[in-house]
Amino acid sequence: MPEWPSTLDVGELLTGGWRPTPFRQFILKIHSRCDLACSYCYVYEMADQSWRTRPRRMSRDTVEKAAARIAEHAAAHGLPVVEVVLHGGEPLLAGPGEIGHLVRTVRAAVPARVEVSVQTNATLLDDAFLDLFAELDVGVGVSLDGTAADHDRVRRTHDGRGSHARVAAALGRLTAPPYRHLFAGLLCTVNPRTDPVETYRALLSFGPPVIDFLLPHANWSEPPWRDGTATPYADWLIAIFDLWWSTRPRPAGIRLFDEITHLLLGGASATEQIGLSPVAMAVIETDGEIEQSDILKSAFQGAPATGLHIDRNPFDDLLLLPSVAARQIGRLALAPACASCPVGEICGGGLYAHRYRSGSGFHNPSVYCADLLRLVRHVGNTVQAGLSDLTKEAR
Numbered sequence: 001m002p003e004w005p006s007t008l009d010v011g012e013l014l015t016g017g018w019r020p021t022p023f024r025q026f027i028l029k030i031h032s033r034c035d036l037a038c039s040y041c042y043v044y045e046m047a048d049q050s051w052r053t054r055p056r057r058m059s060r061d062t063v064e065k066a067a068a069r070i071a072e073h074a075a076a077h078g079l080p081v082v083e084v085v086l087h088g089g090e091p092l093l094a095g096p097g098e099i100g101h102l103v104r105t106v107r108a109a110v111p112a113r114v115e116v117s118v119q120t121n122a123t124l125l126d127d128a129f130l131d132l133f134a135e136l137d138v139g140v141g142v143s144l145d146g147t148a149a150d151h152d153r154v155r156r157t158h159d160g161r162g163s164h165a166r167v168a169a170a171l172g173r174l175t176a177p178p179y180r181h182l183f184a185g186l187l188c189t190v191n192p193r194t195d196p197v198e199t200y201r202a203l204l205s206f207g208p209p210v211i212d213f214l215l216p217h218a219n220w221s222e223p224p225w226r227d228g229t230a231t232p233y234a235d236w237l238i239a240i241f242d243l244w245w246s247t248r249p250r251p252a253g254i255r256l257f258d259e260i261t262h263l264l265l266g267g268a269s270a271t272e273q274i275g276l277s278p279v280a281m282a283v284i285e286t287d288g289e290i291e292q293s294d295i296l297k298s299a300f301q302g303a304p305a306t307g308l309h310i311d312r313n314p315f316d317d318l319l320l321l322p323s324v325a326a327r328q329i330g331r332l333a334l335a336p337a338c339a340s341c342p343v344g345e346i347c348g349g350g351l352y353a354h355r356y357r358s359g360s361g362f363h364n365p366s367v368y369c370a371d372l373l374r375l376v377r378h379v380g381n382t383v384q385a386g387l388s389d390l391t392k393e394a395r
Helices: 010-015 060-076 096-109 127-136 148-154 164-174 196-204 232-246 255-264 294-298 315-319 369-394
Strands: 025-029 081-087 113-120 138-143 183-189 210-214 281-284 289-291
Touching: 025 060, 060 081, 060 096, 060 281, 060 315, 081 096, 096 113, 096 127, 127 138, 127 164, 138 164, 148 164, 148 196, 183 196, 196 232, 210 255, 232 255, 232 369, 255 369
Parallel strands: 025 081, 025 281, 081 113, 113 138, 138 183, 183 210
Antiparallel strands: 281 289
């Protein structure tokens, strides 16, 4: 039996008035290998193992073709700005020379402002890279999982050594003049087996402008770790939220909390983690294959694959695939339980990859449904109480 969304009729959607949202973010997988062996990595440790057959590094020919396709898409849709994210594996394995060539090539080709960032584990982040990023105005996001002990438990080298000391040293360089303005923030994977407040304070010690807390990638067929409590992930996040909310001024933005608050107050989401805003992101692999979000690698072998390639296909071809349309049609993509849920339009069914169940596909609530419900309700109650207090003060 076909799994959803393969049965989604894009022609019918178009006839009914739906129009796809152009891609504004392009994730370039410039290196397919990594110098760490993180225990929870969706690229190397989960269902899709396509990295094994891909070139280690994106060639200059592929870079030039990718730049041309991004330029074609930006021109066709009149986009004033596009975002390019350098990703991997570990993107810094490509080396400063190749990264510099890539950034200059894309900016020279694209008829729009090109904002570039790199998401790195930072173990290779030295002055040569930082000088290059300062020259080219490349933002730097770093993955860090809290305290040294907690980080080193899950983010190890291939020979089993911890990586925290090297990451902390790199962050010391990144957060000091003249590079501080490049610091785009920290990414941390939620781990209920750690102390949430200690984790939060360890991250704050580096002065990040924003922190991204991400739920570990899991789904109904490969469920996440649980400790027997009903909502361990929400409980962990709520401990941080309560401290964050009560602190003035707030020392850092926390994207998940900011997004939920914004949605509760009537805004739209800007991340696929939460809400119903259309996803406007495409991935180009090292071999030039065009894929959906690489997070789908956590679902099953071939989950992100589209059959498209920059040699043959413009990005508009990707927009018309059922699997991409499903992530752009908002409420229409929600499972019945989510559509009838009082916070369904806030959580948006959760991250798309977390909805997968073998046999039914992605037409399910998130495997973190109970956690999201508790978190959104807690944030909502806190925000409402805050608004009530402001109203009383105004009187």
